[in-house]
Amino acid sequence: MSEVKKRRYPADRVKLHAMVGRLESEIADRQERLAEVRKLAKEADNAAIVSMAKVYNVNPDEFKQVMEYMRKHGVPGPDLDFIPDSTEENSPLGNSMPEESEEEIETEEMDDE
Numbered sequence: 784m785s786e787v788k789k790r791r792y793p794a795d796r797v798k799l800h801a802m803v804g805r806l807e808s809e810i811a812d813r814q815e816r817l818a819e820v821r822k823l824a825k826e827a828d829n830a831a832i833v834s835m836a837k838v839y840n841v842n843p844d845e846f847k848q849v850m851e852y853m854r855k856h857g858v859p860g861p862d863l864d865f866i867p868d869s870t871e872e873n874s875p876l877g878n879s880m881p882e883e884s885e886e887e888i889e890t891e892e893m894d895d896e
Contacts, residue, residue, distance in 0.1 A: 793799060836846050 793802070832846075836843075841849070
């Protein structure tokens with residue numbers, strides 16, 4: 784196993800104070816960068832929420848109700864009893880299965896014989 788090596792620091796107190804100053808400035812720079820990245824991440828999250836609300840055509844009040852429900856009851860599971868009929872024109876999924884033309888049906892019947 785590799786042992787953790789002890790760091791060596793200068794014995795001169797002036798050099799130690801210089802090192803403290805340098806490290807403190809590095810920490811301050813990284814904290815500023817972290818604050819900027821956190822702000823960007825929050826903006827990206829907000830943009831994703833807005834775009835998802837637009838996709839599902841949900842207004843802010845409805846979205847608020849959904850979030851309050853989820854905070855109280857947790858995320859609901861999938862409703863396995865509900866299977867949408869994708870062939871309906873009014874279905875939110877649309878008509879995902881193209882209808883076969885009569886010619887295609889006749890061709891298939893001929894192939895079976």
